[in-house]
Amino acid sequence: MGRSPACCEKKGLKKGPWTSEEDQKLIHYIQNNGYGNWRTLPGNAGLQRCGKSCRLRWINYLRPDIKRGRFSFEEEEAIIQLHSVLGNKWSAIAARLPGRTDNEIKNYWNTRIRKKLLGMGIDPVTHTPRLDLQGVSSFYSSPHKNMFGIQPVMNPELLRFAASLLSSQHDPNRNLLHQNGQENLFEHPHQVQENRLVQLQNQDNQNLIQGVPGCASLNNSNCVSLSANESAQLMEPNVHQLASSFCHFDQETCQINDWLYDLDNFIANEGNQQKIISHDDSNFTLTEFDFPPPLSNLSTPSSSPVSQNPNSSSCINGSSIISEDEREISYCSSFFKYDYQ
DNA sequence: AATTCGTTCAACCGCTTACAA
DNA sequence: CTTGTAAGCGGTTGAACGAAT
Numbered sequence: 306m307g308r309s310p311a312c313c314e315k316k317g318l319k320k321g322p323w324t325s326e327e328d329q330k331l332i333h334y335i336q337n338n339g340y341g342n343w344r345t346l347p348g349n350a351g352l353q354r355c356g357k358s359c360r361l362r363w364i365n366y367l368r369p370d371i372k373r374g375r376f377s378f379e380e381e382e383a384i385i386q387l388h389s390v391l392g393n394k395w396s397a398i399a400a401r402l403p404g405r406t407d408n409e410i411k412n413y414w415n416t417r418i419r420k421k422l423l424g425m426g427i428d429p430v431t432h433t434p435r436l437d438l439q440g441v442s443s444f445y446s447s448p449h450k451n452m453f454g455i456q457p458v459m460n461p462e463l464l465r466f467a468a469s470l471l472s473s474q475h476d477p478n479r480n481l482l483h484q485n486g487q488e489n490l491f492e493h494p495h496q497v498q499e500n501r502l503v504q505l506q507n508q509d510n511q512n513l514i515q516g517v518p519g520c521a522s523l524n525n526s527n528c529v530s531l532s533a534n535e536s537a538q539l540m541e542p543n544v545h546q547l548a549s550s551f552c553h554f555d556q557e558t559c560q561i562n563d564w565l566y567d568l569d570n571f572i573a574n575e576g577n578q579q580k581i582i583s584h585d586d587s588n589f590t591l592t593e594f595d596f597p598p599p600l601s602n603l604s605t606p607s608s609s610p611v612s613q614n615p616n617s618s619s620c621i622n623g624s625s626i627i628s629e630d631e632r633e634i635s636y637c638s639s640f641f642k643y644d645y646q
Numbered sequence: 647a648a649t650t651c652g653t654t655c656a657a658c659c660g661c662t663t664a665c666a667a
Numbered sequence: 668c669t670t671g672t673a674a675g676c677g678g679t680t681g682a683a684c685g686a687a688t
Contacts, residue, residue, distance in 0.1 A: 322656070322682080344673065360674075361657065396676060411677070412655050 319353045323362055331359055332367055365408045372404025376413055389432045
């Protein structure tokens with residue numbers, strides 16, 4: 306492919322912070338002429354900058370529709386959810402957060418959210434509990450505040466469950482998951498093509514649980530079971546799983562109020578599939594979605610607002626973070642349910 | 647008051663992608 | 668099909684700032 310633009314290598318062009326005079330020149334020029342050609346823009350606008358620098362300055366700072374200031378809690382939550390699906394696709398994430406730039410989100414992720422997740426024992430890359438940490442499970446299940454003064458924010462049972470599933474991937478002999486039955490259970494208005502319900506038997510999952518640090522409390526519980534094939538599918542190493550990490554955090558009282566519904570989900574993305582392990586009062590549910598087109602084909606800039614409703618479903622596909630079109634694309638051809646009680 | 651350390655974020659750099667010739 | 672160019676993207680850097688010592 307081609308090299309980077311030669312304009313960046315030209316000598317005599319100014320680098321570094323922009324002055325207000327330069328800003329005014331750029332704003333004035335774009336307001337009158339638009340920004341069709343960044344290469345020729347600097348010369349036409351009377352700026353001693355390369356087009357790349359002008360573009361960046363406009364997009365990240367001068368654009369009139371930029372929302373500046375602190376990220377709201379809803380925005381932060383949206384970033385985490387979107388990152389769990391899209392990874393470091395900052396521009397794709399920014400496209401779903403009106404008024405925020407990719408650069409701003411990237412910075413915010415690297416300086417705040419990433420540290421927060423690490424502090425809570427969550428791998429910010431995979432969004433899974435960091436199993437390398439000793440006693441991570443007890444960390445989550447502790448009724449006390451952790452070292453950061455924040456109460457555990459995730460459903461500890463869900464964490465254990467996800468940790469169990471994760472751990473089983475390393476040992477094919479630990480196929481404790483057993484498919485028990487099927488039935489149609491779910492019919493979504495968006496043309497679900499194939500529904501599947503798998504009731505999971507109560508099984509002795511000692512081996513599985515013992516393989517997970519801190520999961521002893523699940524001994525004798527009724528662990529779910531997948532077929533070997535399905536288990537292997539779910540446990541692909543490249544699966545991204547979201548241990549959705551934020552909750553109702555009352556900034557005034559500095560207390561965790563309750564589980565967000567969002568917090569009871571792990572979301573796994575694998576190729577064109579998304580798997581969500583969710584939890585309600587008595588059941589864990591594994592939901593599997595097919596994405597006919599790859600994620601990269603999901604629409605770009607959407608003006609759909611970020612959900613402001615804390616009660617909205619955490620299912621990424623079902624939230625308003627993703628546009629109706631995308632939602633339609635995302636809805637699945639198959640639906641698995643694994644009960645865990 | 648001076649220095650050190652940590653954090654933030656604007657800007658840069660290098661690479662990839664898209665597209666036209 | 669190949670090549671060159673512009674635009675876009677993500678990782679990284681470093682100046683500025685505030686807090687801690």
